[in-house]
Every structure is written in structure tokens, then in C-alpha cells.
Amino acid sequence: MDVTSAAAEQKYAALAAIAGQAVVALDFDGTLAPIVDDPARAHIHPDAGAVLVELAPKVRAIAVVTGRPARQVLDLGGLEEVADALAGAGTELLVFGQYGNERWTSTSRAIAGPRPPAGLATLLRDLPAILRVADAPDAYVEDKGLAVAVHTRRLADPQGAFDRLLGPLREAAEAHDLVIEPGKQVIEVRSGGMDKGLVVDRLVDTLAAKAVLFAGDDLGDVEAFEALDAWNAEGLTTLKVCSASPGDAERSALVPLADIVVDGPDGVLALLRRLASDAA
Known part of the structure; x- marks a missing residue:
């Protein structure tokens, strides 16, 4: 150690x-x-x-x-x-x-x-468009029930996709009174x-x-x-x-x-x- x-x-x-x-x-x-x-x-x-x-x-x-x-x-x-x-x-x-x-x-x-936070269903509906605009349409989306996680690890440029998505996902989360939790090539949107x-x-x-x-x-x-x-x-x-x-x-x-x-x-x-x- x-x-x-x-x-x-x-x-x-x-x-x-x-x-x-x-x-x-x-x-x-x-x-x-x-x-x-x-x-x-x-x-x-x-x-x-x-x-x-x-x-x-x-x-x-x-x-x-x-x-x-x-x-x-x-x-x-x-x-x-x-x-x-x-x-x-x-x-x-x-x-x-x-x-x-x-x-x-x-x-x-x-x-x-x-129960799932208000606004999460709407964010999920809007997520494909957010991914396309950020040039990360194939990012893996994990629906956790109380949150949604966007994984970039499988993409050709995982860190670049992560960096492009961070701002738009933060804006979308804030618009629905949600927060983001960045991780290792994953961005989670959840209730605060x-x-x-x-x-x-x-x-x-x-x-x-x-x-x-x-x-x-x-x-x-x-x-x-x-x-x-x-x-x-x-x-x-x-x-x-x-x-x-x-x-x-x-x-x-x-x-x-x-x-x-x-x-x-x-x-x-x-x-x-x-x-x-x-x-x-």
C-alpha cells in the first residue's frame, strides 16, 4: 500500500x-x-x-x-x-x-x-438529441430507475465524448432540477x-x-x-x-x-x- x-x-x-x-x-x-x-x-x-x-x-x-x-x-x-x-x-x-x-x-x-425524481422521464426523452449534438450518439445509456447514466467507455474517443457531453448534460439536468455526478467515463444524472x-x-x-x-x-x-x-x-x-x-x-x-x-x-x-x- x-x-x-x-x-x-x-x-x-x-x-x-x-x-x-x-x-x-x-x-x-x-x-x-x-x-x-x-x-x-x-x-x-x-x-x-x-x-x-x-x-x-x-x-x-x-x-x-x-x-x-x-x-x-x-x-x-x-x-x-x-x-x-x-x-x-x-x-x-x-x-x-x-x-x-x-x-x-x-x-x-x-x-x-x-419514487423516480420529477423531470427524469423528460430528460430521458431528450437524451438522444443531446447525444447526437455532442457527436456521441452511440454512448451507452443506463436507466437506473432513480437516475440515468451515460457511459462513454465503449466509444472510439471515450474521454473526448465525455468532455463534450459534460456541459450539455449539466445544462439539461439543471433545467429539470436534477444534478450530475461525473465518474470514470460516465456521467450520471440524478436527483440532488x-x-x-x-x-x-x-x-x-x-x-x-x-x-x-x-x-x-x-x-x-x-x-x-x-x-x-x-x-x-x-x-x-x-x-x-x-x-x-x-x-x-x-x-x-x-x-x-x-x-x-x-x-x-x-x-x-x-x-x-x-x-x-x-x-x-
């Missing part, structure tokens, strides 16, 4: 010392699952389930916090099976989908969430009022956590890192983990904010294994 601040090892040790009072919160794509061209094939790392089961008895709770729909993450991650394995550990597994607009827990086993930082706040409050580890990989995780900074200022032990590879275009976005940088999902799981071993 790459320690990116002089105090990172000390922060890790402090969290390990009170791991039983810690929440471990993890993004999905790029953190627990490798980034792939087809979002429908972004299955969790094959070792992730075993690592989460190993870690669970040592921490207060494990949460997966993602922009994906909760149902999709449960299926791609095999998380219901992980929850079954955790049943005897006394540790809850939580899934927050669509940036926290959906919630599933290993206790309730039901997904709770709101919820982000991963607010999910972190909810986890700390509802679980009375004394420590939080958050691992993420792109711009949608910035708010979670900022929330950890705010809680750290109030005395909580925190650890910000950036999952990145040297070629990641967004590596610079999270690296300056992170305590520790690891090499993709492999690095995330290695860190979690270490935590499971070192936890008091």
Missing part, C-alpha cells in the same frame, strides 16, 4: 485498535469490483466475499455505498450470500444504492427507496439532496461509530472523504482509502485527499485482510 501522508500509518493503527467500533464503508465499481466496459458485467472481485466474511466479526458494520441501484449491486456482488455468511457474526451488512437513495440491510432484506457524504453521516449517527474507513475510487467519493474529514475534526478516528491504478485518469482527484492509496480492488482487499488480522 502507498502511504500518502506521514500520519497514515498512525491513523491505520488507531482505527485497528478500535475496530470493533468502526464502520467499514466501500464503494463498489473500481473498489470491490474491477472497472469493465460493460457495467452489467462488473462482478465483484472473486476474493471479496471471503475477505468481507473474515473482516465482519472484527468491526461494527460493513457498508457498500454505490451509485448503482441496490438490486444490481446485490446481484453483481453476491452480497445476499455474504449476508447469509455473516448471520452468526453479529455484524450487519448494509447496501446504500444510488448514492444513498436506496437502502438494504442484512436484517431487513428489503430495498427501501423513493443525497450523496455519499450524507450516507457516511447516517452510518456514524445510527451505528454510534467511533471510527470510519471509507474506500473509493472516483469523483463520486469526494463527499465521503470530506465527511470523514469533518468527523475526524470532531474526534472520530478515520481512514480515507483511494483505490487507483497508475493509469487512472481520475487518480489525481482522490489521491490528494486520501490517507492511503492502494492498487485497485486487489489493493483494497489486501488492506481489509490486514485490518482483519490487526484488529484488536
